[in-house]
Amino acid sequence: MTVGGLPTRWEPAGDSRGVALVLPGRAYSPSAPLLEFARRALLQHGFAVQQLWWDAESRGEEDPEQWVRRHVAAAHAGEDADHVLVVGKSLGTRAASYAAERGLDAVWLTPLLVDPVVAEAIAANAGRQLLVGGLADELWDPAVAQELADNGCDVLTVADADHAMGTDDAVRTAEIHLEVARAVDTFLAGL
Template sequence: MTFGGAPTRWEPSGESRGVALVAPGRAYSPSAPLLEFTRRALLQHGFTVQQIWWDTTTRRDDDPEQWVRRHVADAHAAEDADRVLLVGKSLGTRAASYAAERGLDAIWLTPLLVDPVVAEGIAANPGTQLLVGGPADELWDAAVARELADAGCTVLEVADADHSMAVPSDAVRTVGIHLEVAQAVEDWLSQA
Protein backbone atom coordinates (compact mmCIF):
# COMPACT_ATOMS: atom_id res chain seq x y z
CA MET A 1 0.00 0.00 0.00
CA THR A 2 1.21 3.51 -0.73
CA PHE A 3 0.16 7.06 0.08
CA GLY A 4 1.05 9.59 -2.57
CA GLY A 5 3.60 7.14 -3.94
CA ALA A 6 5.27 6.57 -0.54
CA PRO A 7 5.04 3.14 1.09
CA THR A 8 2.81 2.88 4.15
CA ARG A 9 3.71 -0.67 5.20
CA TRP A 10 7.06 -2.17 6.12
CA GLU A 11 7.92 -5.75 6.98
CA PRO A 12 10.78 -6.74 9.31
CA SER A 13 13.67 -8.73 7.88
CA GLY A 14 12.71 -11.83 9.88
CA GLU A 15 9.45 -13.26 11.11
CA SER A 16 7.03 -10.61 12.36
CA ARG A 17 6.17 -10.59 16.05
CA GLY A 18 3.12 -8.44 15.45
CA VAL A 19 1.80 -5.34 13.73
CA ALA A 20 2.31 -1.77 14.86
CA LEU A 21 -0.34 0.68 13.66
CA VAL A 22 0.97 4.24 13.47
CA ALA A 23 -1.61 7.02 13.92
CA PRO A 24 -0.01 10.42 13.23
CA GLY A 25 -0.78 13.93 14.39
CA ARG A 26 -3.00 16.50 12.73
CA ALA A 27 -0.07 18.22 11.06
CA TYR A 28 2.60 15.61 11.88
CA SER A 29 2.76 12.89 9.24
CA PRO A 30 4.02 9.33 9.74
CA SER A 31 7.21 10.31 7.92
CA ALA A 32 8.06 13.10 10.40
CA PRO A 33 11.10 12.44 12.64
CA LEU A 34 9.55 11.04 15.85
CA LEU A 35 7.37 8.59 13.94
CA GLU A 36 10.11 7.74 11.45
CA PHE A 37 12.57 6.86 14.22
CA THR A 38 9.84 4.85 15.94
CA ARG A 39 9.11 3.01 12.68
CA ARG A 40 12.77 2.06 12.37
CA ALA A 41 12.90 0.82 15.99
CA LEU A 42 9.73 -1.21 15.50
CA LEU A 43 11.19 -2.90 12.42
CA GLN A 44 14.42 -3.57 14.27
CA HIS A 45 12.37 -5.29 16.99
CA GLY A 46 10.51 -7.48 14.51
CA PHE A 47 7.25 -5.60 14.07
CA THR A 48 5.43 -5.10 10.80
CA VAL A 49 4.61 -1.39 10.59
CA GLN A 50 1.42 -0.08 9.03
CA GLN A 51 1.17 3.69 8.85
CA ILE A 52 -2.19 5.43 8.85
CA TRP A 53 -2.20 8.52 6.66
CA TRP A 54 -5.17 10.81 6.95
CA ASP A 55 -6.39 14.04 5.51
CA THR A 56 -7.64 16.03 8.49
CA THR A 57 -9.43 18.43 6.15
CA THR A 58 -12.02 15.65 5.69
CA ARG A 59 -12.81 15.66 9.41
CA ARG A 60 -15.10 18.68 9.17
CA ASP A 61 -17.24 18.81 12.31
CA ASP A 62 -16.77 15.16 13.24
CA ASP A 63 -15.86 14.44 16.84
CA PRO A 64 -12.04 14.10 16.79
CA GLU A 65 -11.98 11.00 18.98
CA GLN A 66 -14.59 9.18 16.88
CA TRP A 67 -12.85 10.24 13.66
CA VAL A 68 -9.49 8.86 14.85
CA ARG A 69 -11.08 5.70 16.29
CA ARG A 70 -12.76 5.01 12.95
CA HIS A 71 -9.45 5.26 11.08
CA VAL A 72 -7.61 3.11 13.63
CA ALA A 73 -10.44 0.53 13.72
CA ASP A 74 -10.37 0.26 9.91
CA ALA A 75 -6.58 -0.27 9.94
CA HIS A 76 -6.87 -2.78 12.80
CA ALA A 77 -9.65 -4.72 11.02
CA ALA A 78 -7.40 -5.12 7.98
CA GLU A 79 -4.77 -6.92 10.06
CA ASP A 80 -4.57 -10.63 10.79
CA ALA A 81 -2.06 -10.58 13.63
CA ASP A 82 -2.06 -12.06 17.11
CA ARG A 83 -0.32 -8.98 18.49
CA VAL A 84 -1.15 -5.39 17.60
CA LEU A 85 0.67 -2.42 19.07
CA LEU A 86 -0.63 1.13 18.60
CA VAL A 87 1.60 4.17 18.13
CA GLY A 88 -0.09 7.55 18.36
CA LYS A 89 1.26 11.08 18.03
CA SER A 90 -0.86 14.00 19.25
CA LEU A 91 -4.18 13.65 17.35
CA GLY A 92 -3.44 9.93 17.04
CA THR A 93 -3.51 9.62 20.83
CA ARG A 94 -7.26 10.12 20.64
CA ALA A 95 -7.27 6.36 19.95
CA ALA A 96 -6.37 5.75 23.61
CA SER A 97 -9.85 4.52 24.51
CA TYR A 98 -9.81 2.19 21.48
CA ALA A 99 -6.49 0.74 22.67
CA ALA A 100 -7.82 0.40 26.23
CA GLU A 101 -10.93 -1.48 25.11
CA ARG A 102 -8.70 -4.02 23.34
CA GLY A 103 -5.80 -4.06 25.81
CA LEU A 104 -3.32 -3.01 23.11
CA ASP A 105 0.22 -2.09 24.07
CA ALA A 106 0.87 1.49 22.98
CA ILE A 107 3.44 4.19 22.45
CA TRP A 108 1.94 7.66 22.93
CA LEU A 109 4.10 10.51 21.60
CA THR A 110 2.96 13.90 22.93
CA PRO A 111 -0.38 12.55 24.15
CA LEU A 112 -3.13 15.09 24.68
CA LEU A 113 -3.07 14.69 28.47
CA VAL A 114 -5.07 17.90 29.03
CA ASP A 115 -8.03 16.08 27.45
CA PRO A 116 -9.69 13.91 30.12
CA VAL A 117 -10.93 11.43 27.49
CA VAL A 118 -7.36 10.73 26.33
CA ALA A 119 -5.96 10.60 29.87
CA GLU A 120 -8.76 8.28 31.02
CA GLY A 121 -8.24 6.02 27.99
CA ILE A 122 -4.55 5.67 28.80
CA ALA A 123 -5.31 5.08 32.49
CA ALA A 124 -7.87 2.36 31.63
CA ASN A 125 -5.54 0.43 29.32
CA PRO A 126 -4.25 -2.84 30.81
CA GLY A 127 -1.58 -3.00 28.08
CA THR A 128 2.00 -1.84 28.45
CA GLN A 129 2.37 1.82 27.51
CA LEU A 130 5.09 4.40 26.87
CA LEU A 131 4.24 8.10 27.10
CA VAL A 132 6.57 10.79 25.80
CA GLY A 133 6.14 14.53 26.24
CA GLY A 134 7.43 17.73 27.72
CA PRO A 135 6.18 20.50 29.99
CA ALA A 136 6.77 23.15 27.30
CA ASP A 137 3.87 21.47 25.47
CA GLU A 138 0.57 23.11 26.42
CA LEU A 139 -1.21 19.79 25.71
CA TRP A 140 0.95 17.82 28.18
CA ASP A 141 -0.13 17.73 31.82
CA ALA A 142 2.83 16.81 34.04
CA ALA A 143 0.60 15.92 37.00
CA VAL A 144 -1.44 13.51 34.87
CA ALA A 145 1.78 12.05 33.46
CA ARG A 146 3.03 11.38 37.02
CA GLU A 147 -0.27 9.69 37.93
CA LEU A 148 0.00 7.48 34.84
CA ALA A 149 3.60 6.65 35.70
CA ASP A 150 2.51 5.69 39.22
CA ALA A 151 -0.15 3.46 37.64
CA GLY A 152 2.46 1.57 35.61
CA CYS A 153 3.04 3.51 32.40
CA THR A 154 6.59 4.20 31.34
CA VAL A 155 6.92 7.98 31.01
CA LEU A 156 9.66 10.07 29.44
CA GLU A 157 9.21 13.75 30.24
CA VAL A 158 11.85 15.95 28.60
CA ALA A 159 12.14 19.19 30.55
CA ASP A 160 12.44 21.67 27.68
CA ALA A 161 10.43 19.88 24.97
CA ASP A 162 7.38 21.37 23.27
CA HIS A 163 4.59 19.58 21.37
CA SER A 164 6.98 18.68 18.54
CA MET A 165 9.50 17.42 21.09
CA ALA A 166 11.66 20.34 20.09
CA VAL A 167 13.17 23.56 21.38
CA PRO A 168 12.25 26.04 18.64
CA SER A 169 15.31 28.24 19.14
CA ASP A 170 17.82 25.39 19.42
CA ALA A 171 18.29 22.91 16.56
CA VAL A 172 21.05 20.97 18.31
CA ARG A 173 18.98 20.52 21.49
CA THR A 174 16.05 19.41 19.34
CA VAL A 175 18.21 16.67 17.80
CA GLY A 176 19.24 15.67 21.32
CA ILE A 177 15.61 15.43 22.39
CA HIS A 178 14.83 13.25 19.39
CA LEU A 179 17.74 11.00 20.39
CA GLU A 180 16.31 10.75 23.93
CA VAL A 181 12.93 9.75 22.51
CA ALA A 182 14.48 7.20 20.15
CA GLN A 183 16.41 5.68 23.09
CA ALA A 184 13.25 5.53 25.22
CA VAL A 185 11.36 3.78 22.40
CA GLU A 186 14.26 1.37 21.92
CA ASP A 187 14.44 0.59 25.65
CA TRP A 188 10.66 0.12 25.91
CA LEU A 189 10.55 -2.18 22.86
CA SER A 190 13.40 -4.23 24.30
CA GLN A 191 11.19 -5.02 27.28
CA ALA A 192 7.83 -5.26 25.47
Protein backbone atom coordinates in the same frame (compact mmCIF):
# COMPACT_ATOMS: atom_id res chain seq x y z
CA MET B 1 0.18 0.65 -0.91
CA THR B 2 1.75 4.08 -1.23
CA VAL B 3 0.70 7.61 -0.35
CA GLY B 4 2.24 10.31 -2.50
CA GLY B 5 4.80 7.79 -3.68
CA LEU B 6 5.76 6.78 -0.13
CA PRO B 7 5.12 3.23 1.11
CA THR B 8 2.73 2.84 4.02
CA ARG B 9 3.62 -0.75 4.98
CA TRP B 10 6.92 -2.30 6.04
CA GLU B 11 7.73 -5.86 7.04
CA PRO B 12 10.59 -6.79 9.41
CA ALA B 13 13.60 -8.64 8.02
CA GLY B 14 12.92 -11.77 10.10
CA ASP B 15 9.90 -13.29 11.78
CA SER B 16 7.23 -10.82 12.76
CA ARG B 17 6.35 -10.27 16.43
CA GLY B 18 3.15 -8.50 15.42
CA VAL B 19 2.04 -5.32 13.74
CA ALA B 20 2.22 -1.68 14.77
CA LEU B 21 -0.38 0.82 13.60
CA VAL B 22 1.30 4.23 13.34
CA LEU B 23 -1.09 7.17 13.73
CA PRO B 24 -0.01 10.69 12.78
CA GLY B 25 -0.88 14.01 14.31
CA ARG B 26 -3.11 16.69 12.84
CA ALA B 27 -0.20 18.26 10.98
CA TYR B 28 2.51 15.69 11.76
CA SER B 29 2.80 12.99 9.11
CA PRO B 30 4.11 9.44 9.60
CA SER B 31 7.29 10.49 7.76
CA ALA B 32 8.07 13.23 10.32
CA PRO B 33 11.04 12.51 12.63
CA LEU B 34 9.41 11.10 15.78
CA LEU B 35 7.24 8.66 13.84
CA GLU B 36 10.02 7.81 11.38
CA PHE B 37 12.37 6.90 14.24
CA ALA B 38 9.55 4.89 15.82
CA ARG B 39 9.02 3.04 12.50
CA ARG B 40 12.69 2.14 12.35
CA ALA B 41 12.70 0.93 15.97
CA LEU B 42 9.56 -1.14 15.39
CA LEU B 43 11.13 -2.87 12.39
CA GLN B 44 14.34 -3.43 14.35
CA HIS B 45 12.30 -5.13 17.08
CA GLY B 46 10.46 -7.38 14.63
CA PHE B 47 7.16 -5.55 14.14
CA ALA B 48 5.48 -5.04 10.80
CA VAL B 49 4.53 -1.39 10.47
CA GLN B 50 1.31 -0.06 8.97
CA GLN B 51 1.18 3.72 8.76
CA LEU B 52 -2.10 5.59 8.62
CA TRP B 53 -2.06 8.79 6.59
CA TRP B 54 -4.89 11.23 6.94
CA ASP B 55 -5.94 14.75 6.19
CA ALA B 56 -7.24 15.93 9.54
CA GLU B 57 -9.01 18.82 7.84
CA SER B 58 -11.28 16.28 6.11
CA ARG B 59 -13.01 15.33 9.37
CA GLY B 60 -15.11 18.49 9.28
CA GLU B 61 -17.38 18.65 12.32
CA GLU B 62 -16.99 14.96 13.25
CA ASP B 63 -15.85 14.35 16.84
CA PRO B 64 -12.04 13.97 16.68
CA GLU B 65 -12.00 10.85 18.87
CA GLN B 66 -14.65 9.10 16.78
CA TRP B 67 -12.90 10.15 13.57
CA VAL B 68 -9.56 8.71 14.73
CA ARG B 69 -11.21 5.55 16.10
CA ARG B 70 -12.92 4.97 12.74
CA HIS B 71 -9.59 5.13 10.92
CA VAL B 72 -7.85 2.88 13.44
CA ALA B 73 -10.68 0.32 13.44
CA ALA B 74 -10.51 0.08 9.64
CA ALA B 75 -6.74 -0.46 9.71
CA HIS B 76 -6.94 -2.92 12.61
CA ALA B 77 -9.66 -4.94 10.87
CA GLY B 78 -7.24 -5.61 8.02
CA GLU B 79 -4.61 -7.13 10.32
CA ASP B 80 -4.27 -10.77 11.30
CA ALA B 81 -1.58 -10.48 13.97
CA ASP B 82 -1.60 -11.82 17.51
CA HIS B 83 0.20 -8.74 18.86
CA VAL B 84 -1.05 -5.33 17.74
CA LEU B 85 0.69 -2.23 19.01
CA VAL B 86 -0.47 1.36 18.51
CA VAL B 87 1.91 4.29 18.08
CA GLY B 88 0.15 7.64 18.07
CA LYS B 89 1.29 11.26 17.89
CA SER B 90 -0.93 14.07 19.23
CA LEU B 91 -4.23 13.69 17.31
CA GLY B 92 -3.40 10.00 16.94
CA THR B 93 -3.47 9.65 20.74
CA ARG B 94 -7.24 10.04 20.51
CA ALA B 95 -7.11 6.31 19.71
CA ALA B 96 -6.35 5.69 23.40
CA SER B 97 -9.92 4.57 24.09
CA TYR B 98 -9.77 2.12 21.19
CA ALA B 99 -6.47 0.72 22.50
CA ALA B 100 -7.83 0.53 26.06
CA GLU B 101 -10.93 -1.41 25.01
CA ARG B 102 -8.66 -4.03 23.44
CA GLY B 103 -5.76 -3.92 25.92
CA LEU B 104 -3.32 -2.97 23.14
CA ASP B 105 0.24 -1.97 23.98
CA ALA B 106 0.89 1.61 22.92
CA VAL B 107 3.45 4.34 22.46
CA TRP B 108 1.86 7.77 22.86
CA LEU B 109 4.02 10.63 21.56
CA THR B 110 2.86 13.99 22.95
CA PRO B 111 -0.48 12.62 24.13
CA LEU B 112 -3.22 15.16 24.75
CA LEU B 113 -3.07 14.75 28.54
CA VAL B 114 -5.04 17.97 29.14
CA ASP B 115 -8.04 16.16 27.62
CA PRO B 116 -9.64 14.01 30.34
CA VAL B 117 -11.03 11.59 27.70
CA VAL B 118 -7.50 10.78 26.48
CA ALA B 119 -5.97 10.66 29.97
CA GLU B 120 -8.73 8.41 31.32
CA ALA B 121 -8.44 6.05 28.34
CA ILE B 122 -4.69 5.73 28.86
CA ALA B 123 -5.29 5.05 32.56
CA ALA B 124 -7.86 2.36 31.69
CA ASN B 125 -5.59 0.45 29.30
CA ALA B 126 -4.29 -2.89 30.63
CA GLY B 127 -1.62 -2.98 27.91
CA ARG B 128 1.92 -1.68 28.38
CA GLN B 129 2.27 1.97 27.45
CA LEU B 130 5.00 4.55 26.91
CA LEU B 131 4.10 8.23 27.11
CA VAL B 132 6.47 10.89 25.79
CA GLY B 133 6.01 14.62 26.28
CA GLY B 134 7.63 17.90 27.16
CA LEU B 135 7.08 20.50 29.83
CA ALA B 136 7.02 23.26 27.18
CA ASP B 137 3.99 21.56 25.57
CA GLU B 138 0.71 23.13 26.71
CA LEU B 139 -1.08 19.84 25.90
CA TRP B 140 1.12 17.80 28.28
CA ASP B 141 -0.06 17.81 31.90
CA PRO B 142 2.88 16.79 34.12
CA ALA B 143 0.62 15.92 37.07
CA VAL B 144 -1.43 13.56 34.89
CA ALA B 145 1.77 12.09 33.43
CA GLN B 146 3.07 11.42 36.95
CA GLU B 147 -0.20 9.79 37.97
CA LEU B 148 -0.06 7.54 34.90
CA ALA B 149 3.57 6.68 35.69
CA ASP B 150 2.59 5.81 39.26
CA ASN B 151 -0.03 3.46 37.80
CA GLY B 152 2.42 1.57 35.58
CA CYS B 153 2.95 3.57 32.39
CA ASP B 154 6.48 4.22 31.23
CA VAL B 155 6.85 8.00 30.95
CA LEU B 156 9.53 10.20 29.41
CA THR B 157 9.15 13.88 30.25
CA VAL B 158 11.63 16.28 28.65
CA ALA B 159 11.89 19.60 30.48
CA ASP B 160 12.44 21.91 27.50
CA ALA B 161 10.51 20.08 24.74
CA ASP B 162 7.45 21.56 23.06
CA HIS B 163 4.59 19.72 21.31
CA ALA B 164 6.89 18.72 18.43
CA MET B 165 9.42 17.45 21.01
CA GLY B 166 11.77 20.24 20.04
CA THR B 167 13.09 23.67 20.95
CA ASP B 168 14.26 26.70 18.98
CA ASP B 169 17.75 25.14 18.99
CA ALA B 170 18.35 22.62 16.18
CA VAL B 171 21.06 20.68 18.03
CA ARG B 172 18.98 20.45 21.22
CA THR B 173 15.99 19.28 19.16
CA ALA B 174 18.13 16.51 17.63
CA GLU B 175 19.25 15.53 21.15
CA ILE B 176 15.62 15.34 22.29
CA HIS B 177 14.70 13.20 19.29
CA LEU B 178 17.59 10.86 20.16
CA GLU B 179 16.31 10.66 23.74
CA VAL B 180 12.82 9.76 22.46
CA ALA B 181 14.24 7.16 20.05
CA ARG B 182 16.14 5.54 22.93
CA ALA B 183 13.01 5.48 25.10
CA VAL B 184 11.00 3.84 22.30
CA ASP B 185 13.79 1.32 21.68
CA THR B 186 13.97 0.42 25.40
CA PHE B 187 10.19 0.10 25.63
CA LEU B 188 10.00 -2.20 22.59
CA ALA B 189 12.89 -4.33 23.90
CA GLY B 190 10.86 -4.89 27.08
CA LEU B 191 7.67 -6.08 25.37
